[in-house]
Amino acid sequence: MSVAVETSVSRMSLPVPTHFSHAEQTFSLKKRHLPFSSSSNSNSSYCSPSHLSHSLPPLPPSKGCPPLSRMFPQQPTPWTPLSGSLSKTPPPNAVYDPSKQQSYFDQCYTNLGLLGRGSFGEVYKVKSNLDGRQYAVKRSAHRFRGNSERSRSTREAKNHERLCPHPHILDFVAAWEECGRLYIQTELCSTSLLLHAENQPPGPDEPAAWAYLCDLLSALQHLHSLDFVHLDLKPANVLITDSGRLKLADFGLLFELKKKSTGSLEGKGKDDIQEGDPRYMAPELLRGEYGPAADVFSLGVSILELACNMEVPNGGEGWQQLRQGCLPSEFTSGLSAELQAVLRMMLAPEPSERLTVSELLSLPSVRKHRWRRRIYLVVAETTLTLLSFCQLAVCFGCRLLSSLHLSFLPHWSKPVPSTPPKGSWDKDLTLPLSAMHADSGSPEDDAVFLLDQTDVELSPTFSHRVTSRLSLDSTSTPLPKSLRHSHRSPAHTPTHSNLGDWSSCNLAQAPFSIHSNGSCHTLTPSISPLHIELFADSMNEKSTQSPHSVANKSLQRRSWIRTEEALPRPNFEPKNLLSLFEDTTVEP
C-alpha cells in the first residue's frame, strides 16, 4: 500500500509511456513457490519465505508503550455466537456443555491440523463432532484489542453469512467469539487459487483463465447485486474445491455501498475502509472512489496474472502502466484476441469506461466459456459424488462381511485385545505352542490363542499368501500332492514363524489389509461361513490333538468337500481353499 500512496497516481498525473520496453522490464514470469515442508498439507507453503514477500509484514509491536491489553485489562469473553446460524440453533448439550472447562472449539471439533496462515489468523482443518464432516475454522491470531476491532470482525462474519449460499462464494457455516478471538467455520476447500496456480507447469494457460473468469464473474455478480464490493479480490483470496470450482473468500474488506451509517455493525463509512493489496488495486481507489468497477479491475489483474503465469508488479513503472490501460504485450501476445479484448475492457483506467460484471457476462465469448464451464463442473462434481458413494458402499460392504465372519466364528465373541503390549508379542514369538499351552493355565486361555489364530485369515500376511495362492490357482497349476497331504497331518504343530504371523493379526486392520492388495473382491465373496467354521475347527483339532475328534472332523470335512466340489465355483475350488487355510500352519 505504501508504494501506492507514494506514487499518488491519478490517471491524469501519470506520464504516458513512450517506450513500453521500460514497462516490460517491470513484469516478470511467475516465481514458483516450493512447499515449505514435506507435510501432507500443501498449504503449508504459505509459510515459506518466498510467500512472505507476497503479504505485507505484520506491524512490529510498539516498544514505546505497553500493550493495550495491559493498560485496559479485559476479561476474555466466554463463548458468544456471532452468526445467525449458531444463535438460532446452538449445539446440543451433548456436544457442547458450557459448564465444562474445555473451550467450545475443543468440545465441538477435532482439530486435524493447520491449513495455512494469513495476516489475520490461522486456518485449521477440523472434523465437526456434531455432524462428523470436515470443515475449515479460521481463528484470529490476536485477541480483540478493543471494541472497534471486535465490531470489524463481527461485521466480517455477519456479511459473509449474508452472502451465502452461492455456488461461487465460500460456504459460511458458523462464527463465534471465544476468549476474545473470532472463529469462522466455513466449508473445506482443497487449496487457494494462488497456490494452485503456482503448482501448474510454467507457461500461459488460457483455458484455465477462462474458467476462473467465469466462476469469479458469477461470484461478483452475486456480490454486486447485494450492493457489496469486495475490494480485495486476488488469487490468494479465492479458494478451489476438489472438483475445481472456485469460491470467493476473505470478506474482511467488504464494503456495503448503500449503508451510510458508520455506527452499524454491518456497514462502514469510507473513513473506515482499509485498502487491499496494491498489486490488484484499481486506480480510482486512490481518489477515494469505491464502487463495483474496482472489483472488475482487480479481477482483470488476477486473470492477467493467471493466464500469462506472470508476477504482477507491486509498484514502479509496470504498476503505473497497467493502470494506464497498457498490457505487457510480451506476455499477452500468446493469448487469443478474445481474451486480450476482455482483459482490456476490464482494465480500462476509468471506472466509467470499464465494463460492468453484467456486461462482461453478456459478451458472446464469455457466454460460450461459461456454458462449457457449467458442463465441466456438473460432470466433475457428479463424478466425485459417485466416487465417494462407491467408496462408502465398498467400506460398508467390507464392514458387513467382516462382521458376518465374526458372527460365524464360535470363539470370537470373547474380546481380543487388538494391540497387546509389544512385550507380550515378543514373548509369544519366542515360545513354541506347547510351551504356551503349559504356561496358560486354563482352556479359556487356549481359546484366546485360538482366537488369535483365526485372526490370521484377515492378516496382511495371510491375505498375501491367499493372493499368491489364488494367482497360482488361476494359472491352473496344481499344488504338489505331497504338500497338500502333509498339511492334513494331525500331528502337526505350528512353528514360531507361523505363530508370528498369527500373533501379528489385528482384526481392526484386517479388512483394509485385504483390500489394499486387491484380493478382497476375489477372496471375500468366495469364503463361506462354512469355510471359516471348518478353518476354526481345524485349528481346534490341531490344538486338542484328539485322534477321535480329528477323524470325525476329517470325515465331516471330506463330506463337505464333496458337496462343495459338486457346485461350480467361479474363482477357486473349496478344497484348494481348505488346503490354503492349512498352509498357514505348515512346518517349513
Ligand SMILES: Nc1ncnc2c1ncn2[C@@H]1O[C@H](COP(=O)(O)OP(=O)(O)OP(=O)(O)O)[C@@H](O)[C@H]1O
Ligand atoms: N476454507 C478453507 N479451506 C481450505 N484451505 C483454506 C480455507 N481457508 C483458508 N485456507 C488456507 O489457509 C490459508 C490462510 O487463509 P487466510 O484466509 O487466513 O489467508 P489469507 O487470505 O492469505 O489471509 P489474509 O488475506 O487475511 O492475509 C489460505 O491461503 C488457504 O491456503
